[in-house]
Amino acid sequence: MTRLFTIGYESVTLEGFLATLVSAGVNLLLDVRELPISRRKGFSKTALRLALGTAGIDYRHERDLGSPKIIRNKLREDGNFFSFETQFEAYLQTKTALLDSITAELEGAVALMCFERNWRECHRKIVASHLAKRTDTTVQHLQVPLHASSHNTTRTHFGQSLSAA
Numbered sequence: 001m002t003r004l005f006t007i008g009y010e011s012v013t014l015e016g017f018l019a020t021l022v023s024a025g026v027n028l029l030l031d032v033r034e035l036p037i038s039r040r041k042g043f044s045k046t047a048l049r050l051a052l053g054t055a056g057i058d059y060r061h062e063r064d065l066g067s068p069k070i071i072r073n074k075l076r077e078d079g080n081f082f083s084f085e086t087q088f089e090a091y092l093q094t095k096t097a098l099l100d101s102i103t104a105e106l107e108g109a110v111a112l113m114c115f116e117r118n119w120r121e122c123h124r125k126i127v128a129s130h131l132a133k134r135t136d137t138t139v140q141h142l143q144v145p146l147h148a149s150s151h152n153t154t155r156t157h158f159g160q161s162l163s164a165a
Contacts, residue, residue, distance in 0.1 A: 001135045003109040005142050006124045010117035012144040014042035018055045020144045027108040028058045032124050033115065034066025064098055066114075067091075067123045081121065088123045092130060099127075103134040111142065 005024055009017050021029065029052055036045035049059040067088055075084040092099075112131075116122035119141040128139040 001103070001106050001108070001110050001131065001137060003140070004128060004132055004135065004137050005109065005111040005140050006119050006122075006128050007111050007113050007142040007144065008115055008117045008119065008122060008124075009038075009040060009043050009113065009144070010115050011146060012117070013147055014051055016144045016147055017043075018051060018057075020142050021052075021057055021111060022055050024111070024140075024142055025109045026057055026111045028060060028106060028110045030065075030102075030106070030110055030112050031059065031061040031114075032065040032112050032127050033061075034063055034068065036061045036063075038115070062098070062102065064095055065092075065112075065127050084123075085126065088126055092126060099130050099134060103131060117143075 003025070005026060007017070007020065007029075029048075031045070031048070036048075038044050042048060042051055045059075045061060052059045067084075068091060071084060071087045071091060074087065075081065110131075112124045112128050114122050114124045116124075119125050125139075125141075132139050
């Protein structure tokens with residue numbers, strides 16, 4: 001990887017999402033949701049792959065880099081993001097072979113995607129950190145501009161939106 005980004009699609013339009021990726025020069029979107037499905041139009045695996053293709057961006061889903069359901073559910077129950085990060089970090093330690101493989105295979109500008117708009121509240125920051133260490137690069141967290149036509153969601157606590165992360 002020559003450049004590493006993260007991006008979330010919470011509360012944004014597909015058009016804005018794609019424009020942000022294109023503007024950053026991303027050539028591959030690495031979907032790090034355990035389940036690549038979404039209630040948001042255009043963000044489920046097949047529709048997203050097609051939309052990215054029209055923008056000249058490749059798509060790859062890595063289920064094993066998603067947050068396991070048991071860890072997401074615990075966060076939803078207790079709202080303890082520090083505990084979530086600790087548990088996800090321990091889980092990710094079991095995926096070193098996958099992280100090494102991805103590091104060797106991926107070239108160019110890669111963006112890791114999950115739902116959460118705020119990268120500080122998403123497991124993708126941990127995955128990105130591991131990849132950045134392996135590639136001796138830094139991570140840039142992209143923010144898609146909010147538009148009046150996008151659907152805004154309000155969270156009551158950490159993890160409310162982690163259903164398929």
